[in-house]
Every structure is written in structure tokens, then in C-alpha cells.
Amino acid sequence: MALYRDQQLKIYNSLTGQKEVFKPINEGHVGMYVCGPTVYSNVHLGNCRTFMSFDMIFRYLKHLEYKVRYVRNITDAGHLEDDDAGEGEDKIAKKARLEQIEPMEVVQRYTVDFHNILQKFNLLPPSIEPTATGHIIEQIEIIKEILEKGFAYETNGSVYFDVLTFNKSHEYGKLSGRKLEDMISNTRELTAQDEKRNPQDFALWKKAEPQHIMRWPSPWGDGFPGWHLECTAMSTKYLGETFDIHGGGMDLKFPHHECEIAQSEASTGQSPVRYWLHANMLTMNGKKMSKSTGNNILPNEIFSGENDQLSKPFSPAVVRFFMMQAHYTSILDLSDEALLASEKGYQRLMDAIGLMDSLVTGKTSDLNIQDWRKRCYDAMNDDFNSPVLIAVLFEGVKYINQLREGKASLTEEDLNVLKKTMNDFVFDILGLESQAQDSAISEKLSGVVSLLIQMRNEARASKDFATSDKIRDELSAMGIQLMDGKEGTTFSIS
Template sequence: MQLFESNELKIYNSLTGKKEIFKPINEGHVGMYVCGPTVYSNVHLGNCRTFISFDLVFRYLKHLGYKVRYVRNITDAGHLENDADAGEDRIAKKARLEQIEPMEVVQRYTVDFHNTLNKFNNLPPSIEPTATGHIIEQIEIIKDILEKGFAYEMNGSVYFDVIKFNKTNRYGKLSGRNVEDLIHNTRETAGQTEKKNPQDFALWKKAEPQHIMRWPSPWSDGFPGWHLECTAMSTKYLGEHFDIHGGGMDLKFPHHECEIAQNEAATGQSPVNYWMHANMLTLNGKKMAKSTGNNILPNEIFSGDNNILSKAFSPSVTRFFMLQAHYRSVLDFSNEALLASEKGFFRLMEALGSLKSLAISASTSAFDVNSWKNECYEAMNDDFNSPILIANLFEAVKHINNIKEGKETISENDLSLLSEAMNTFIFDVLGLVDAATEENDSDKLSSTIELLIKLRAEARANKDFATSDKIRDELAEIGIQLKDGKEGTTFSIQ
């Protein structure tokens, strides 16, 4: 289905600060890159909101008929936190605390990330490259930037020269910052590092003797800077100039700003036409933070095992809650908000079920379905405005209930059109899952795990500990933990 020719999609471009008509570089094709997670802990709900937002973008572009190459990376390299000049990288720190290999940390939390997004019914990206799988590409970009004079080596590390770059380009164009202000704000720290200027950022860091994750390079055994990996992977799979780059609002500066600078220094052109940023998620009006306890993990929502919510909420209800706010708006997560979303979600699903049994009682309809459908497209074409789309869906719910009660009439053609459009927008575009299907899948999973627990108990009774351990370990690998107790074996899904 090719709808894009007759639709005028507008995207809010963070680079220009305004909505712009979307025109892909190659007609009918879209290249989109989204910054993925650093896999050192369980993916948090704020990150999930970002990935759900771009799943909506991905789904809608596909629905319009575009062939989309969606690239989302996994940060599994040992760069320092926020690309700092000193300290310990988060993956290595977790490995040291748990006395395991860094790549065990990476594997564990990559699996958690995939499992969590699967529960939210996110579509997988077209390509999911890793930072460690693209060290060679990163080294080649550093060589290129050095050759063009926008970087310098110092004691085995390589830094991007922001001041020199800013003489011919504009560093800060995305975030609206200017280098003069940055210099003024960081003057006190000058001389405390080996960099020429505090604003300069690492392209390559020489590894300290105790640093675990390291690779050979022309400058030292070390590791790439945080910003460089996204430049390497986005350009490798989407080209030096592509359509959309997305991520959380917190990545606008310095991460995305540095990406633009690296690309322009290496290629001489701006890398991306449309920069998109999803806003933050707060909890009870305050910023989510593990350190303060004002935090909740997705699986704690689904299981009800938390001190914040009054009950468990399904992944689809949680996804629906997130999509009820525009991706560029701050969204506050609370028990009251989830309860209201659950009520609305079930109203939507009930109306969808009613469509199958509605009576056709006229050749014309009281409800103008064509006009309503156009309003749904207008909402999504206005920078993926999911809350307005959902409001339109509830407008349809009102008419469906009126038809059901005999207060309105609908023709056979309009009923078919309404049914198709409701299913398309609810399932294909918003990516929701029917509550009955979700519960059925959950019941099937529980039954399967209980069967494996029974087979494991039989193996243990027969002293076949190899099989018993194999069942336990392989379930653990996919995030299902078995716990043996006096009352028998129970399980939890991580």
C-alpha cells in the first residue's frame, strides 16, 4: 500500500525548531537511526518511552508505504560515563562488582532489553549493530578527522578540536549553544586535563592498565569515544547523508551535537535532514532516578511487584498510556494515570469487539467515516500526533456504541471501512495488542514454564542433574528465573 504520495507528513525538526514537510532523500525509502541503550543494567521506563515513540514513527512510515531501514545500536563498548576524561566505564564497573566478564554483563542486559521491548510489542529494527563490532570503522573515521586537521593526538588519546572546527562550521547548531559561552563556563577547569580546550571531546582514549575493554589502534591500546560509535554505525548502514536521526531529549547535547561535528569534519556535509527527540518521563512529578528510589522498571509494572502502583498493569496498557501523550511532551507516570489509561484501553477494545456484531440498517450512515478517517491521518501526519489520533479513535467508539444501541445507523460499506481503519490504527500504527490475546499469551507462557518445572523435578528425582541444571540455566538465559523452596519451585520473569 503506497499512501505517502497523497499524504503530507510533517516532522518537527530539532535542528530548525519547526515542523517541516517530510521529503525523503530517495523517493519511497527512509533511512532512520535511533540511539540505543548502553547495556549495563535493566532498561528503564524512560528509555522504553523513547523506543516506543520511535516504534510509532517506524510503524507509521511503513504503513504509509515507505521502505524503511531502521538502525538502532547497542552500546557495548567500554567508554567512560558521559564520555568523561577519567573514571570507570559502566559496563566494566558492573562486571567488577559482579565478578563476571564485561561481555556477560552486555549479554544479560541486551537480552533484558529485547525481552522488555518484545513485551511492549515493539517491532525489531532492520539492523541492530554493536559498538564493539565497529571498532575498525571508528578508527578509520578518526584517521580521516585527523587528516583533515580537526583532531589532535595527546599521549595516546585523540581529541576533537572544537575551537578549530567552529572557525569554519558551527558547533552548537542543534542545541542552540555557542562555543564562547561554553568556554566561559569551563574556564575554571582549563589545564586540568591533557586536552587543548575543555570543550574538546574524546575520539579515542588510551586505556589505563586496569581498563578491561581495550582494542589496538595507531595511537594506543584503548577504546573509542562515546559519540563516535553512532557516527560510524549510522553512516555505514545509512550513508553519509540520511533522513532521520532520533533519540532521547537528554542526548541532544553533547552526544548528538558531537555526532554532527564529527560527520561534518569527516565528510564536509551535514549528516541528517530531520533530528527528532523524545521527551522525558517523570514519576509522580519528579525525575526518575535509581539513587532516590523514584524509579520503576517495566517488569515491576507488569508483575505488580512494586511500592508505587496499586496493581499490575499489562504491557499494552502501559504502552497505551505512553502514546496518550505526544512524544515531544513531558509525561508523568502515576498510579492514577495508569488506572485511567487502563479504563480507556478496555473501552477501546470493547468497542473494537462490538464492530463484528453491529447491524447494518441503512444505505447511508449518520457517522461520516471517510471524514473521520482523514482526521486520523491528519493527526499522524502532524508530527506523529498519537494523542489526537487516540481522541479520534474514542470519537469512533462513541458512534460505535450509538449504533450498537440503535441510536445511529451505518451502511455496509461504512462499517467495513470503519472496521478496517480501527484495526489499522489500533494494531498496526499504535502497536497495541488485544487484551484477550495478551492474557492468552501470558497463560500459554505460564503453562509452558510450569511444564518445564515439572520435567526438571522429574529429572532431579531421577538424579539426572545435568538435565535439571540445563533447564534452569537455559530459562535463566532468556530471563526466566526459577526459585526452589519448601513449597516447590516458583518462577519470575526478569
């Protein structure tokens, strides 16, 4: 029997503002769509946080033995920097012009970067990773539908979604908690040459100016799709007209996701998504990381330590652990101090896990492992509460250390539950990686260190503390720490 039947997962749904019991449309199957990046520059750490959060969610759903189809798109069609002006240049085209390369070279370069970085952070690839430019036909079809239903109009080769008309029969703004009347009263005057009937209207199709490189033929002439449309087209194509989970960054809630809802409801008559999930922002110096403002840090700058914000390099796993220590719906602020604290905690966790295989079993158990295991699931079932999970996992760390010191005892059965649970949650679900070195090298290294430990013990036995301390201190300087315990000396490499 599948694990999900034993677990009651609750998810905070942005649409209703409440935690709801998760029930997929088709039992045992989950369709999940997450808005991916626009590939016109290097992915920064803030972007990574969102994808990492949904990776953790993907992993947990899979762990619960759901069959998950996870679709995460690549936006490879540039969108106008200023939608209203009509004169704006799209970001990919701009980058291509600045670097004197083809737009698709820009796309390729940053798609590769995106994949490389996510791999370093140990993200699983999605089931499908569709591109916007690969779905122009699907987007055009949706525009036709919306036009037919009377929720859009064509002006001068462009097609706009008619928000006011839509709002008469539907509720525009229900996701972001906005009221159309408020939005109207708050907007400035239309610019004189604007093609839109109302400022709230948004583009489904934009006519391409002659100099615009990325262009496709359509019933309305050469142009390119509006920036909300691709997600509607691709999510519908691969997940159906209504699917289970739609995720993305908080900054996409309005207008992007609001427009997606409008587009789907206008074309199919159905609300597209059951559960809307929004991951919160990563900040630095108290401000949102953002490509356009420059307040961001690139993952490679963290891994190398070459940046102004941090005192030292941090490994991808430590950064991931740091992020998992905050709930995905909370704002998280990046700082050197916080990363240093996480690094130590991460190390303690990994050291304990490394000890698991050497633990001995007893006849009785004086730790309630089943209850502990249940609390791990409870944490994740409560809207993927990874920080609470980590708190419970640190109880597991305490258990392991107590067992190692002989201060507690577990039966073989319980010990196996402890090991499996730690491995499941730390590696499979949180997606942390032990920084295992090349196994051939690490095997030899561990032989060498064992030899040194033996020599040190001999020195200690003969009270030659000068020698024993020298071994200990010099290894420590190399990042190899010796730990004396009841059962002998072990070591950890940092």
C-alpha cells in the same frame, strides 16, 4: 500507488525548531537511526518510552508504505563515567567487576533483558541492530579522516576532537542552540593534568589504562572509542553520509547529538541528518527517570505490581496506551492515578473494537466515516500526534456503540472502512495489543460464559432475580463483566 503520496506528513525538526514537510532523500525510502541503550543495567520505563515513541513513528512510516530501514544500536562498549578525569571507570567494566563476570556477560544479560521488555511492549524489531564493539574498525577509520582534515589531535595515545578549530569553519552548537563563546565563558578551569586543549573538546579515542579490560588496538595504541563516535560510524555505514531521520532521547541532544553532527561534518563535510527528532522524558514524582539517580521504575515492576509507586499491576498494553496518550515531545509524568485512568480508557477502546464484528449494516450511512478516517491521518501527519489520534479513535468508539444500539446506521462499505481504520491505527500504528488469551482457552471460556448468560436469562424470565444476580455478580468478581444491550448480552474480560 503508495499511501505516502496521499498524505502530507509534517515532522518537528529539532535542528530548525520548526514543523517541516517530510520529504525523504530517496522517494519511497526512509533511513532512520535511533540511539539505543547502553546495556549495563536493566532498561527502565523511561528508556522504554523513547523506544516506544520511535516504534510508533516506525510503524506509521511503514503504514504509509515507505520502505524504512530502521537502525537502532546497542552500546556495548562502556564509556567513562567521568570523561574529564581520565581516571574514570566505564560502566560495563564496573558492573563486570562488581559482579565478577566478564564485561560481555554484562552486555549479554542486559541486551536480553532489553529485547524481552521491548517485546512485551509490542515493539517491532529494528531492521538492523548493530553494536559498538562490532564496529571498532569503522570508528578508527572515521578518526583517521577527522585527523587528516585537521579537526582532531592526538595526545598521549588518545585522540580528541578539536571543537574550537571546527567552529571556525562550522557551527558547533547549532542543534542544541548553544554558542561556543558562552560555553567557554561558563566552564571552569581545566584540571591540571587534562590532555585536552580545551574543555569543550571531546574524546574520539581514549588510551586504555593497563587495568582497562575492554580494549582494542589502534594506530594510537590500545584503547577504546569515544562515546559519540559509534553512532556516527554505524549510521554512516548503514544509512549513508546523509540520511533522513535521527532520533533519540532529549537528554542526548547535547552533547551527544551535537558531537555526532560535528564528527560527520568534520569527516565527510556533510551534515549527517535531515530531520532530528527528540523524544521527551518520562518523569516520576516530577523528576526525570534516570538510571544514575535511582528515580526510575522497571517495566517488570509495573507488570507485577511489586513496587512502591503503584497500587496494582498494569499490563504492557495499558502502559503503552498511557504513553501514546501524550505527545512524544512532551514530558510525561507517571502516576498511579494516570495509569488507572488510562486502563479504563484502554478497556473501553478494546471493548468497542471487540464489538465491531457483530455490527449489522444498513442501507444508508448517517455518520461521515470518510471524514473521520481522514482526521485519523491528519492527527498522525501532524508530527505523529498520537493523543489527538486517540481522541479521534474514541469518536470511532462512540460510533461503534451507537451502531450497536441501533442509534446510527452504516452501509457495508462504510462499516468496512470503520473496521479497517480502527484496526490499522490501534494495532498496526499505535502498536496496542488486545489482551487476547490463548485462543483455544478463550473459545471454551466464551462457550462457558454464553451458557451462564443463557441460564441467567432464563432466571430473569422467571423473575428469579436472586439467581440471575448471583451469576452476574460472581462472574464480575472473576473479572468477567456482563453487558445487557438491545441485541442481547455480551461480556468482556478485564
